[in-house]
Amino acid sequence: xxxxxVREGVYEDRAGFPRQYGPERSDHQPGIPFWPxxxxxDLVITFLLVAILFFLSAFATPLVGPSANPAVQPYSVxxxxxxxxxxxLKIADLFPVIHVPENFGGGTLIGTEIDAAVWGDxxxxxxxxxxxxxxxxxxxxETRPAKSPFRAAGGMYMIAFVFFASVYAxxxxxxxxxxxxxxxxxxxxxxxxxxxxxxxxxxxxxxxxFRDMYWWIVASLGASFAIVSLxxxxxxxxxxxxxxxxxxxxRLAMLPNNPAAHPLFAFxxxxxxxxxxxxxxxxxxxERKAKQWVLFWSLFFFFLAVGLVKFFADTNPAGVxxxxxxxxxxxxxxxxxxxxxxxxxxxxxxxxxxTYEYLxxxxxxxxKCHTVCPVTKxxxxxxxxxNLVYNTFKKQHDGVPLWTCLACDACSAVCPLDIKYSxxxxxxxxxxxxxxxxxxGGRRSAE
Amino acid sequence: MxxxxxxxxxARTIPHPVLFRVLDAxxxxxxxxxxxxxxxxxxxxYYPGCIDYYDREMQFSHLNYGDTDHGIIFDSSIKLLKAVxxxxxxLDRSFMKCCGHDQLWQGKLDVFQTMRxxxxxxxxxxxxxxxxxxxxxxYRTFKLDYQLKGVKVWHITQVLYERGLRVPPPxxxxxxxxxxxxxxxxxxxxxxxxxxxxPRELIKRVQNAELVELKTFRGDAQCCGVAQMMYCNDKTxxxxxxxxxxxxxxxxxxxxxxxxxxxxxxxxLHHENRWKPEEERYRYRVVxxxxxxxxxxxxxxxxxPPSVIPVAQDPRQKGAKGGx
Numbered sequence: 001x002x003x004x005x006v007r008e009g010v011y012e013d014r015a016g017f018p019r020q021y022g023p024e025r026s027d028h029q030p031g032i033p034f035w036p037x038x039x040x041x042d043l044v045i046t047f048l049l050v051a052i053l054f055f056l057s058a059f060a061t062p063l064v065g066p067s068a069n070p071a072v073q074p075y076s077v078x079x080x081x082x083x084x085x086x087x088x089l090k091i092a093d094l095f096p097v098i099h100v101p102e103n104f105g106g107g108t109l110i111g112t113e114i115d116a117a118v119w120g121d122x123x124x125x126x127x128x129x130x131x132x133x134x135x136x137x138x139x140x141x142e143t144r145p146a147k148s149p150f151r152a153a154g155g156m157y158m159i160a161f162v163f164f165a166s167v168y169a170x171x172x173x174x175x176x177x178x179x180x181x182x183x184x185x186x187x188x189x190x191x192x193x194x195x196x197x198x199x200x201x202x203x204x205x206x207x208x209x210f211r212d213m214y215w216w217i218v219a220s221l222g223a224s225f226a227i228v229s230l231x232x233x234x235x236x237x238x239x240x241x242x243x244x245x246x247x248x249x250x251r252l253a254m255l256p257n258n259p260a261a262h263p264l265f266a267f268x269x270x271x272x273x274x275x276x277x278x279x280x281x282x283x284x285x286x287e288r289k290a291k292q293w294v295l296f297w298s299l300f301f302f303f304l305a306v307g308l309v310k311f312f313a314d315t316n317p318a319g320v321x322x323x324x325x326x327x328x329x330x331x332x333x334x335x336x337x338x339x340x341x342x343x344x345x346x347x348x349x350x351x352x353x354x355t356y357e358y359l360x361x362x363x364x365x366x367x368k369c370h371t372v373c374p375v376t377k378x379x380x381x382x383x384x385x386x387n388l389v390y391n392t393f394k395k396q397h398d399g400v401p402l403w404t405c406l407a408c409d410a411c412s413a414v415c416p417l418d419i420k421y422s423x424x425x426x427x428x429x430x431x432x433x434x435x436x437x438x439x440x441g442g443r444r445s446a447e
Numbered sequence: 448m449x450x451x452x453x454x455x456x457x458a459r460t461i462p463h464p465v466l467f468r469v470l471d472a473x474x475x476x477x478x479x480x481x482x483x484x485x486x487x488x489x490x491x492x493y494y495p496g497c498i499d500y501y502d503r504e505m506q507f508s509h510l511n512y513g514d515t516d517h518g519i520i521f522d523s524s525i526k527l528l529k530a531v532x533x534x535x536x537x538l539d540r541s542f543m544k545c546c547g548h549d550q551l552w553q554g555k556l557d558v559f560q561t562m563r564x565x566x567x568x569x570x571x572x573x574x575x576x577x578x579x580x581x582x583x584x585x586y587r588t589f590k591l592d593y594q595l596k597g598v599k600v601w602h603i604t605q606v607l608y609e610r611g612l613r614v615p616p617p618x619x620x621x622x623x624x625x626x627x628x629x630x631x632x633x634x635x636x637x638x639x640x641x642x643x644x645x646p647r648e649l650i651k652r653v654q655n656a657e658l659v660e661l662k663t664f665r666g667d668a669q670c671c672g673v674a675q676m677m678y679c680n681d682k683t684x685x686x687x688x689x690x691x692x693x694x695x696x697x698x699x700x701x702x703x704x705x706x707x708x709x710x711x712x713x714x715x716l717h718h719e720n721r722w723k724p725e726e727e728r729y730r731y732r733v734v735x736x737x738x739x740x741x742x743x744x745x746x747x748x749x750x751x752p753p754s755v756i757p758v759a760q761d762p763r764q765k766g767a768k769g770g771x
Contacts, residue, residue, distance in 0.1 A: 431554075
């Protein structure tokens with residue numbers, strides 16, 4: 001009967017015989033949907049927490065002190081988790097004030113004009129609304145960060161945005177403590193660092209999903225080099241000495257005589273050279289060599305900059321003051337971009353070991369791989385276990401199965417999570433074989 | 448994972464036969480020969496890979512008395528390509544190296560990289576536009592593990608299918624039953640362009656052939672037992688035997704495959720099987736799909752005629768039959 005079924009090719013339509021193979025297969029939806037499996041449990045937990053809150057507020061009322069007076073400045077500082085909202089209110093006056101036409105919405109809907117207060121309220125909602133909308137927008141298959149890198153990078157962007165908005169909320173304190181920091185610099189914190197976090201996270205998370213990120217690294221590092229160069233040129237042409245009304249060319253000719261220009265020039269060369277070298281390493285060198293370069297030059301330029309600050313502070317204290325002030329004013333470019341280059345390069349070239357650690361951790365031990373593995377049918381060691389590769393990964397084996405594996409990929413073909421076991425095999429075998437042979441013929445390791 | 452020692456650890460279970468020592472040493476010499484025997488700018492090139500090398504150096508066909516002759520794949524492929532109007536430039540091992548598949552999967556990444564760089568350099572020098580390989584492992588390696596941008600890699604069955612190979616009607620219309628073993632490298636392991644339908648369509652073009660499927664086939668096909676020339680022992684042989692038993696149950700006349708490694712191991716077991724009692728023997732032929740198709744084309748015969756199956760007595764007593 002079975003032979004007849006095979007002859008007529010009817011197995012293909014049976015359940016359990018997939019008709020699509022490889023990563024492109026669309027005939028399964030791994031994971032468990034949120035609705036309704038998790039909702040009952042979460043409702044119970046929610047009600048329990050609310051009950052605890054009610055109980056505590058009824059029977060253990062805390063002493064909260066006198067109510068705050070909004071007219072007195074130090075008392076109107078919000079709690080730390082609302083600082084981002086305060087920061088957004090503080091920059092809301094950048095937005096244009098829009099006069100609402102008479103009797104718009106009955107004249108009572110939003111008042112007479114959209115001013116900084118309204119803008120601030122609207123901006124505050126921006127980080128919050130996506131969190132509420134996410135379960136309704138994203139109803140697809142199970143998505144880990146490595147599987148939907150853009151969404152994960154968007155989350156990182158939002159976290160960075162909220163963080164830097166909170167930092168800006170303390171702008172008056174920051175400026176009072178460090179007077180060389182300008183308010184404009186702090187305002188740019190809303191734009192530059194979160195965007196850099198977005199790009200770096202995207203590159204890193206894509207790499208986590210084991211994708212080649214060469215062109216992304218080249219593009220991001222090239223752009224950061226170009227932007228730093230442009231800002232450096234702009235600083236020199238229209239620098240802090242630009243208020244004197246002399247035309248830029250004459251001023252540039254006078255720069256060598258300006259004592260403040262020397263340290264500034266040195267620091268800017270360092271920043272430019274560093275971003276340039278990281279860019280060059282990413283484009284022109286092989287990965288291992290490039291990593292060594294980036295590490296070496298990062299340390300070199302860091303110590304060089306520290307040494308120069310010390311040197312100029314001894315010889316040219318006024319000049320180094322001006323230089324540091326200019327660097328601090330353009331900190332969003334001169335400090336954030338070199339850091340961005342370093343981080344993007346690092347996360348974009350992470351070694352694949354952690355990738356496989358990540359991908360194999362997805363396994364939820366359904367055991368389909370074990371069912372199809374041909375080796376388990378003949379190999380005594382392998383009986384009763386899960387996939388050979390998985391056991392090796394989990395250190396439940398001495399590593400022998402790694403070499404017993406035929407790399408026929410039957411396990412990957414049935415894997416509901418599309419884990420590519422054979423790629424892991426390649427990786428591990430090459431790591432073992434890349435070790436140099438023992439010079440004494442293995443006698444030392446045999447002892 | 449416990450670190451493995453390549454000399455005395457579990458990694459010792461990999462056989463490192465002389466062949467692979469020789470190939471590794473060969474990979475180190477990366478000097479490009481002065482005058483290549485192939486004209487530059489060829490539209491089509493055929494890469495035979497290591498099949499004839501296995502035959503000559505490893506002497507598989509001597510070991511099994513000529514029953515499994517890998518060199519035939521080479522001849523058959525050329526004949527088939529000519530039949531569909533392609534005169535390929537032949538990238539043989541006189542100036543190319545192995546594709547490096549076995550080295551890669553044995554973990555010798557450095558050896559593989561040397562071979563890959565060398566081969567890529569030669570292919571770029573020659574300006575080849577299409578590479579045809581008759582080997583599943585070569586297909587996967589060239590397509591996925593090499594970075595050959597601008598060069599299209601074909602398995603020979605794809606070329607024959609696209610070019611519309613015509614198999615003339617057979618002289619004797621005796622119906623034959625044919626089954627096909629999907630090699631893992633060209634099927635399950637190919638995220639792009641897996642070869643499932645092309646060989647089956649080609650088999651159906653042979654008029655008197657009836658295609659039957661093994662117990663597991665296409666993406667679920669069981670491995671032939673040995674990959675990347677590692678770990679040949681009684682257990683892997685058990686897998687090969689279980690696969691060949693499936694074909695035996697189907698009562699086929701031909702077990703076809705598109706991978707020389709499958710052919711090697713099926714052929715090895717097939718040969719050993721001849722000493723078994725009459726009723727336990729495999730009565731089908733194990734051949735490569737190119738060989739099967741080329742036999743059915745007009746023109747000069749490919750290889751020698753199939754040896755008698757089942758063999759009446761022990762071939763060792765017959766003296767010089769196909770041997771060295």
